[in-house]
Amino acid sequence: MHRWSQIFIPTLREAPADAEVTSHKLLLRAGYVRQLGAGLYSHLFLGNRAINKIVAIVREEMDTIGQEFHLPALNPREIWEASGRWAGMGDNMFRLKDRKGAELCLAMTHEEVMTSIARSELRSYKQLPQIWYQIQTKFRDEPRPKSGLLRVRQFLMKDAYSFDIDEAGLDESYAKHDRVYRRIFTRCGLNFLAVDADSGAMGGSASQEYMVYTDAGEDLIASSSSGYAANVEKATSKLAAVEDLAATGDGLPELIVTPGKGAIADICEFLSILPSQDIKCVAFMGTPAPPPVQGGTSGVIQAPPLRPVVAFLRGDHQVNENKLNAAAGTAELRPMAPDELELHIGGPAGYLGPVGISEVMTQGSLNGLNSGKSLDKLKGVSRENAAEGLKTIVVMDLGLEGRSNLVAGANKLDYHLRNVTPMRDFKPTMMADVRTVNEGEPDPIGGEPLRIGKAVEIGHIFKLGYKYSKSMGASVLNRDGKETTPIMGSYGIGVERILTAAIEQSASLFAARGQADMYALPPSIAPFQVVVTITNVREAQLLAAGETIAKDLSAAGFDVLLDDRDERAGVKFKDAELIGVPFRIAIGKKLAEGKIELLNRLTNQTDDIYAAEAVQHLRAALTGQQATIAD
């Protein structure tokens, strides 16, 4: 039992002006944290208590599948060179030198250290599988720390790594983590979603993120009631059928004069067609993605040429640059300049179309390009940014598949074409899903409308494959006595983000009830489960009753904070609310009838109960609140 009169809980009536995000304001006002610098926070008593409760849950659940380690946060340069990430991490890694001048870094993650242990210790398939985890401080020199505890430069992460002999083993380790993660987040009282994540250009192995919907989040996710959930970077949807236009004339592409109708809205109005009957063109120059396996390169490499990447989509669709990057093998896209449009497509902005692009790269050439082979060049071109004359990568979105008689730019100022039918009138390098899903579209599995919203990522599980075990040379002997590279997975949970997400989630519920800037934490992670508020400590009976009840609750195993301060009741009620403790017992006037007041802040329900029955009532309220954990 803790006495409020003797502990340090610096609550603030007003939030510092620097805090903008709800959870940030509340964490500061409630005295959970204080800021030391950009992306650096001190956890005070309450904050640390909440974090410790989260850590305890994570540990308890992780111990059911893995073994806890504790690795150094300070790492020598060598192991990061071995994996190729000393250079790859760039400015995001904190680097320093020791007194001898040896280079070190503060680890952003621990694939390297774990793999180095595996490399030197694991010898036989009989030792596999292994799941090793730790709960430890990570350092990342974020370009822009923000949103309180959401994006910081030093934070607690539970990171786990699995080593298996084969893919089937990895699948199992991955599934174990998925199961355990769901239990952890459920026990922490979060309303979360597991979503398909963009596994990036490398490898293409599976990856799943655990997200909590909140406006404070930085990711956009799409989900539906049928259980579909995906990061918008990757999400897709079913498309309702669109009625094609009837052919005109001989049914072949027909040039029409459309002066000043460069915008889709204008051309649609001009021709009385729907945007879905028009072909949109989005053109980029793309920086090639790095090759799949990185070496420990330290020399200067000549930058590979930019690639002309042109996407054609339905007029009412938006291009998704992540998907387009994946399709074109690029890492970054910038819009084409007018002379590049002319060069690679052959038309002016506003009148770009797929018909008549003379130099379309073939799928085969693109594959070759992505594996670092031959360049499929366009002859006789000289412009610095013209990608050394690379042929144009034309990507047709699947939303155009099977369509006919569409309207498209004619690659000629003030002209469009009608009767454009994909595959007959033009052939792209490839067809791919490169559009962004929209709110309300039917999801691809159950056809239920998609909800799109911001979310914060609280965990991520990832099938790493052989990237680290191979580059760092870990191997074991298999059943046949042959050297075999173990396959790895890595799995992370952001501990502070669980706290932040829980506050955001609760605050939005309170806001919906009309109570601004209020929240209550789930009992499992709240710094205290209950506050016993003695409304007036100068009344001996109230004080004595409060002491007794707090002692009884404490003896019964609850985390109790006794507010024995000599303050007015209003101040104490306000503070009890601010610190987000889910239950409050008020000892006041009704004690004359032997009664006290139990407030469940999660349900906003108040009950008068007999003082002598406080323990049983709180126990009942707590179990009623405890989320059921399904296995």
Place this chain on the structure above:
RNA sequence: CGGGGCGUAGCGCAGUCUGGUAGCGCACCUGGUUCGGGACCAGGGGGUCGGAGGUUCGAAUCCUCUCGCCCCGACCA
């Protein structure tokens, strides 16, 4: 790194344009009244105005440089 904003008491702010030696609310300390929803009265403590340099008789205020923090974007295994 590009764009924007802000640094004055623990927190929120005014004062800066037009230079004259710093103020308000909350918090804090003392005394009194009050006591179930951030009390009231009286008295009090606390600030080299982010830092450095310059202009001036005189700088929170003008000029130069610099540091820090926040927001948008870029970035974010």
